Amino acid sequence: MADLRAALGPDRARAEPLELALYQRDAGVDRGQAAAVCFPGTVDQLAAAVGIAAWHDRPFVARGSGTGLAGGATPVGDPLVIVTTGLNRIVEVDADERVAWVEPGVLNLDLSRAVHHLGLHYAPDPSSQQACTIGGNVATNAGGPHCLAAGVTAAHVLAVEVVLADGSVAMLGGLEPDAPGYDLRGCFVGSEGTMGVSGRIAVRLTPNPPAVRTLLLDFSTIEAAAATVSGIIAAGIVPAALEMMDAEITRAVEDFVGAGYPRDAAAVLLVELDGLPAGVEAQVEAVRRVGHEHGARTVRVAADDAERALLWKGRKSAFGAIARIAPDYYLHDAVVPRTKLVDVLRQVYAIAAEYDLTMMNVFHAGDGNLHPLIVFDQRTPGVWERVHAAGDAILRACVDAGGVLSGEHGIGLEKRDAMPLVFTPDDLDAQARLRDAFDPSGRANPEKILPSGSRCGELQRVPAGAWI
Amino acid sequence: MSLLSVLTLDENELVACVACGLCLPHCPTYRVTGLEAASPRGRIAAMQAVQFGDAPLDATFERYMEECVQCRGCEAACPSSVPFGHLMEGARGVLHEQRRSERRWRRRLAEWLGYRLVLPRHRLLLALTWLLLVAQRLHLVPRRLGLPRLSVRSLARRLRVPAGDAPDAYLFTGCVMDAWQRDTHRAAIRVMAATGARPGLPRGGADCCGALHVHAGREEEARRLARRVIAALPGTAPVVVDSAGCAAAMKDYGRLLDTDEARTFATRVRDFSEWLARQPPPAVRADGGRVVVQDPCHLRHVQHADGAVREVLGRAYELAETDDDGLCCGAGGAYNALQPALATQIRDRKVEAIRRAAGDGRPRVASANPGCAMHLAAAGLDVRHPADLLAEALE
Ligand SMILES: Cc1cc2nc3c(=O)[nH]c(=O)nc-3n(C[C@H](O)[C@H](O)[C@H](O)COP(=O)(O)OP(=O)(O)OC[C@H]3O[C@@H](n4cnc5c(N)ncnc54)[C@H](O)[C@@H]3O)c2cc1C
Ligand code: SF4
Ligand code: SF4
Numbered sequence: 071m072a073d074l075r076a077a078l079g080p081d082r083a084r085a086e087p088l089e090l091a092l093y094q095r096d097a098g099v100d101r102g103q104a105a106a107v108c109f110p111g112t113v114d115q116l117a118a119a120v121g122i123a124a125w126h127d128r129p130f131v132a133r134g135s136g137t138g139l140a141g142g143a144t145p146v147g148d149p150l151v152i153v154t155t156g157l158n159r160i161v162e163v164d165a166d167e168r169v170a171w172v173e174p175g176v177l178n179l180d181l182s183r184a185v186h187h188l189g190l191h192y193a194p195d196p197s198s199q200q201a202c203t204i205g206g207n208v209a210t211n212a213g214g215p216h217c218l219a220a221g222v223t224a225a226h227v228l229a230v231e232v233v234l235a236d237g238s239v240a241m242l243g244g245l246e247p248d249a250p251g252y253d254l255r256g257c258f259v260g261s262e263g264t265m266g267v268s269g270r271i272a273v274r275l276t277p278n279p280p281a282v283r284t285l286l287l288d289f290s291t292i293e294a295a296a297a298t299v300s301g302i303i304a305a306g307i308v309p310a311a312l313e314m315m316d317a318e319i320t321r322a323v324e325d326f327v328g329a330g331y332p333r334d335a336a337a338v339l340l341v342e343l344d345g346l347p348a349g350v351e352a353q354v355e356a357v358r359r360v361g362h363e364h365g366a367r368t369v370r371v372a373a374d375d376a377e378r379a380l381l382w383k384g385r386k387s388a389f390g391a392i393a394r395i396a397p398d399y400y401l402h403d404a405v406v407p408r409t410k411l412v413d414v415l416r417q418v419y420a421i422a423a424e425y426d427l428t429m430m431n432v433f434h435a436g437d438g439n440l441h442p443l444i445v446f447d448q449r450t451p452g453v454w455e456r457v458h459a460a461g462d463a464i465l466r467a468c469v470d471a472g473g474v475l476s477g478e479h480g481i482g483l484e485k486r487d488a489m490p491l492v493f494t495p496d497d498l499d500a501q502a503r504l505r506d507a508f509d510p511s512g513r514a515n516p517e518k519i520l521p522s523g524s525r526c527g528e529l530q531r532v533p534a535g536a537w538i
Numbered sequence: 539m540s541l542l543s544v545l546t547l548d549e550n551e552l553v554a555c556v557a558c559g560l561c562l563p564h565c566p567t568y569r570v571t572g573l574e575a576a577s578p579r580g581r582i583a584a585m586q587a588v589q590f591g592d593a594p595l596d597a598t599f600e601r602y603m604e605e606c607v608q609c610r611g612c613e614a615a616c617p618s619s620v621p622f623g624h625l626m627e628g629a630r631g632v633l634h635e636q637r638r639s640e641r642r643w644r645r646r647l648a649e650w651l652g653y654r655l656v657l658p659r660h661r662l663l664l665a666l667t668w669l670l671l672v673a674q675r676l677h678l679v680p681r682r683l684g685l686p687r688l689s690v691r692s693l694a695r696r697l698r699v700p701a702g703d704a705p706d707a708y709l710f711t712g713c714v715m716d717a718w719q720r721d722t723h724r725a726a727i728r729v730m731a732a733t734g735a736r737p738g739l740p741r742g743g744a745d746c747c748g749a750l751h752v753h754a755g756r757e758e759e760a761r762r763l764a765r766r767v768i769a770a771l772p773g774t775a776p777v778v779v780d781s782a783g784c785a786a787a788m789k790d791y792g793r794l795l796d797t798d799e800a801r802t803f804a805t806r807v808r809d810f811s812e813w814l815a816r817q818p819p820p821a822v823r824a825d826g827g828r829v830v831v832q833d834p835c836h837l838r839h840v841q842h843a844d845g846a847v848r849e850v851l852g853r854a855y856e857l858a859e860t861d862d863d864g865l866c867c868g869a870g871g872a873y874n875a876l877q878p879a880l881a882t883q884i885r886d887r888k889v890e891a892i893r894r895a896a897g898d899g900r901p902r903v904a905s906a907n908p909g910c911a912m913h914l915a916a917a918g919l920d921v922r923h924p925a926d927l928l929a930e931a932l933e
Contacts, residue, residue: 088593088602092574092583097558109572136574137559155572175572177563183861201559326617390558390617397553449553 073125074108074150077118082156083108093133093151097198097389099400100141104131107151113173113231113239113269116157120267121237123150129513130235132263134175134203138210139389139401142262146517152267154205160184161270168275169228169245174205174268181273190275193220197386205268211260215311215385216342218436220276224259231269232258235509245272257504263515265508279344282310283354284372284381287361288335292316294365295337296412299435301360302341303408307353311342312436313385319430319443322391329380335367339435340385388432389443395428396445400457402464406473408438417467418442425460440468545589547628552589554620555582561612561622566866567605570883575602578612578622585629595636603629605880607873608753609835609866623840630755652872653751657713658763660745664716692720697739699727705738707813708771710779710788713746715908722908725929726780726810732820732932737778744770749787750871752794764791768803777803780810780925782837782907783871789841809837811846811906811924819853821933826855827902829927830895832888832914833864834907843906851904851924854931858901860891869913881913889917 074083084090085106094101105128110116123130129149136143145151157173160181164170165188172181178199182191195214196202202212208230213222220226229243243255258265289295295314302309315323317336324331331338339361343353358369372378392399406414415431422429422444433440442464446453506512557579562568567576574580584602587593606626613622657663674688697711697720709726716723730737744767748760768791771777779785785807792801831848838844844864848857868874868884892901892914903921905911911921 086598088584088587088596088598089575091587091593092580094583095557097556135559135562136557136579153572153574158572179563198558198560201562323617326619387560387617390556390560392556392618394618397550397556399556447553 071106073122074106074119077122078108078110078115081109082111082115093136093145093153096133096136096138096141096143098139098141098144099398100144102141102145103148104145104151105148107153109153109156111156113157113233116152116154116267116269117233117237117239119150119152120233120235123152123513124236124511127511127513129516130267131515132174132205132209132267134206134209135177135198135201137198137202138206140210140262142210142515142518143206146515149513149516154203154267157205157269163188163275165190165275167245168277169272170275171270171272172204173270174203174208176204178202178204178207185275186278188275189278191278192226192273193217193276194223194226197389199386204271204273208259208268208271209262213434213439215313215340215382215434218312218434219308219310224256226274226276227255227259227271228274229272230255230258231271232266233269234266235511235514239269240266243272257508261505261508262518264505264518266514279310281347281350282342282344282378283350284378285339285341285343285354285357285361286331286368286370286372286381287339287341287357287366288332288368289337289339289364289366290335291365292337292415293412295339296415296435298339298361298364298366299411300408301364302357303436305356305360307343307356309341309353309357309436310344311340312434313340314338314431314433314435315340315385315388316431318395318428319388319392319432322394322430323384323388325394326387326391327380327384329377329384330370331381331384332368340381385432392430392443392445395430396447398446398448400444400446400461402440402442402461402468404442404465404468404473405437405439406468406471408435410471410473411435411438411440414440414467414471414473418464421460421463421467425456425463427456427460438473440473544591545585545595545629545632547585547589547625547632549589551621551625552582552586554618555579555616556618557583558617560617561615564611564615564863564865566607566609566611566868566884566887567880569865570880570887576605576880578616578620581606582620582622582625585625595632600633603633605877607835607866607868607870607877607881607884609870610839611835611864611866614839627752627755627757630753631757632755634755649754653754653756653759657746657750658759660713660716663713663745688718689721692724697723697727699737699739700731704773705775706735707776707778707808708738708740710740710744710747710767710771710777710784712744712779712781712784715781715784719908719911719923722780722923722925725923726778726925728929728932729814729820729925730778733814733817735817738775740767740770741772742770743767747784747787748794749783752787752790753871757794760787761795764788764794764800767791768800771803771806774806776813777807778810778813779807780906780923781909782809782834782841782843783909785809786836786840809841809843809846809906811850812841812843814928815846815849819850820928822854822928822931823933824854824931826927826931828858828896829855829922830858830860830892830901830903832860832867832892832903832905832910832921834905834910835864835866835870837906838864847904847906847924851927854928855904858895858897860888860895862888862891865891867910867913869907869909871909874909874913885913885917888914889919892919 090104093104129147131149133143133153154175157175159173161171195216196212207223211223320331361369428445430443561578588595610623727737748763751760788807792804833844867888868881874881914921
């Protein structure tokens with residue numbers, strides 16, 4: 071503590087019990103305990119903090135906004151928690167090259183807003199985009215509704231300045247399109263803080279589309295909605311976003327935003343199309359047709375930006391809004407082949423019924439990324455066991471259908487022990503060795519991602535284009 | 539320090555937070571500090587820790603609670619509808635009871651003077667205002683306090699409404715606003731009359747709505763004031779309020795007093811713009827120029843009357859919006875006096891957003907709450923109440 075206070079300033083390091091209690095968890099369910107927490111205000115201070123942890127041979131965990139859903143920022147092994155929210159400057163924007171250098175604590179939506187007047191935005195838009203940091207996005211390789219067409223975070227990060235576990239600083243990647251040598255930047259993206267802490271990050275900015283249309287389709291069966299998804303893709307349309315919500319979640323969301331989501335629908339699809347005005351109009355008609363063919367009850371096209379914003383606000387509040395039903399939730403993040411979607415969904419609902427749990431689904435239908443949510447109240451005796459058992463059963467069902475564990479939220483602590491479901495011991499070993507190359511000491515966010523026994527890895531196994 | 543002290547907040551409200559963090563960017567204190575302890579999620583986690591016995595109710599906890607502006611931006615942003623305002627008022631109430639004896643005597647004296655002696659006695663407040671006026675003329679009141687220039691004429695003249703029987707709508711006059719910004723009440727009365735309605739004033743006793751007391755956890759005193767306010771505004775006519783903080787508190791009288799009379803009264807309360815938007819539009823000149831709209835938190839997050847302000851002001855002015863999602867300005871009742879450092883940082887952010895929205899030139903700002911107006915004026919902005927702006931634009 072004394073070293074931290076000396077290096078960062080007295081207010082930038084704390085260890086009071088109540089203060090530490092606030093850093094026990096992220097938005098997931100697992101809790102840990104930190105030894106101390108610090109708030110660097112510059113990248114130099116960030117490096118100093120990591121260096122001090124190295125000097126005292128203490129683990130450290132980077133934390134952005136703590137919106138992670140997999141326990142990635144949960145402190146394990148009495149670590150120093152390093153909070154990046156004070157590193158929130160947009161360092162430089164090059165509108166011609168469409169590149170921005172940002173500090174890791176810049177909020178995703180703040181960046182898009184700051185470059186809006188240049189006709190640009192930062193494309194990956196996790197539903198938590200108003201709150202999560204770019205550093206956290208890079209660490210979890212975050213995706214979002216608009217990553218269907220635009221690609222996940224990895225496709226938008228050009229270079230990362232990384233503070234390695236010993237406190238030294240390395241620059242991975244670069245602005246030139248095809249840098250020679252190994253793509254270490256690619257390794258780092260998605261490493262969930264296990265390979266070091268990112269300092270300044272160079273991200274690609276994307277031009278705002280000239281025309282955007284958002285459609286809301288509503289169905290009386292989930293199957294019809296899923297068939298429409300396949301139909302849209304089969305018609306050769308690549309929507310900017312294609313999202314599905316089931317009945318329960320639609321009602322919960324509508325209670326919050328009042329956007330006119332139909333309360334009696336079995337499922338709704340939110341489809342966004344963008345491009346040149348004429349092309350977009352043609353696609354709107356095509357989606358409308360496909361929807362009606364598959365039994366959509368209504369197809370609503372948002373009339374203006376305000377209505378669009380309200381519809382998206384609903385979708386992006388989905389996770390938060392479920393607390394209207396029960397105070398705790400357990401969220402999965404699995405990707406299954408789109409063709410198996412209906413099948414897996416049926417199984418998932420059956421599993422919930424079997425364990426007597428309330429289950430809801432909200433997901434990126436476009437690429438088969440499911441988010442089955444089990445909602446419950448921790449205070450109910452015995453509920454945890456049922457939730458965990460149902461969770462395992464769901465993961466198994468997804469993997470059996472040829473899916474993967476994590477579309478976008480990462481593995482963290484929560485899904486760590488499920489890694490052997492999809493990876494062979496050799497795979498895990500290779501990942502552990504990759505991580506060791508970055509952090510031989512094993513102090514960077516220990517016990518995350520890889521189950522004990524295999525040690526540490528990276529997440530490039532996630533299929534391209536997958537996010538939550 | 540007493541380790542036996544406990545919080546007794548509504549447990550269901552307390553566990554409703556799923557820690558998603560979506561409220562964080564809407565919290566002014568988190569925005570300027572980046573600290574979990576200065577965020578809604580962190581404050582709730584601290585309440586949970588104390589209530590469930592994992593941490594003591596100590597000075598650290600008290601500091602976390604007191605740094606909250608009680609703007610309720612988090613409540614509006616929370617998809618789980620965690621009733622943050624209520625939780626915070628509860629926590630403050632317990633702190634008020636349990637930690638009173640540990641506060642320094644100067645603070646206790648100041649609280650007693652403010653909450654118990656002056657605010658409930660409007661005549662005393664007016665008398666003190668005369669003293670303040672003299673002090674202001676002698677340049678003894680620092681400009682940075684943002685006190686509007688008090689005027690002898692304004693203070694000496696009573697408010698006037700047309701004589702006659704029961705009014706169509708009351709204008710609630712309140713405490714500080716009537717003492718320091720009575721001209722805004724005059725403007726409100728003119729605009730109300732211009733719609734063809736007959737405005738009326740409360741009878742004696744409506745000295746103060748009690749909003750500041752509720753925020754400070756002094757519910758018992760707030761209840762006493764609320765009963766007097768209700769008694770001073772008989773009948774069924776709408777009660778128009780030109781201070782957003784007061785209107786929000788008066789709309790909550792039903793919960794505060796838990797009587798049918800209070801619940802009925804609460805349904806009569808309207809923010810000035812909210813009421814005006816439902817009346818026949820008075821004739822105004824539509825060339826008033828550009829105005830940046832600042833949403834007082836208790837107007838936007840609590841009353842959801844931000845649309846009404848835009849509707850009525852838009853008839854006479856070209857409106858400009860800030861790009862900060864209506865983030866709080868840091869005034870927060872007595873907050874700017876109690877937490878000056880944080881309040882100033884929060885205000886700096888707001889002032890930047892206002893300047894961005896205004897483009898070039900000195901921006902004119904519309905704010906429907908006297909506290910916000912004073913706080914922003916202290917930063918050198920030209921801040922006007924929508925009633926003032928509209929009265930100026932009347933044909
Ligand atoms: C309501 C809600 C909706 C969400 N929707 C989506 C979604 O649509 N798509 C999606 O992908 N995710 C989503 N998430 C998950 C989460 O928002 C993302 O994982 C996000 O990227 C986390 O950012 P953060 O700043 O909160 O990071 P944190 O939660 O603080 O940290 C996440 C991980 O990143 C590491 N980390 C943080 N900063 C750094 C750094 N500077 N250097 C190295 N490591 C770092 C941490 O150690 C941790 O392992 C959602 C979460 C919520 C609550
Ligand atoms: S208060 Fe609401 S928005 Fe904030 S973390 Fe809790 S549930 Fe999420
Ligand atoms: S009331 Fe305002 S200051 Fe307090 S936690 Fe909520 S958003 Fe932050």
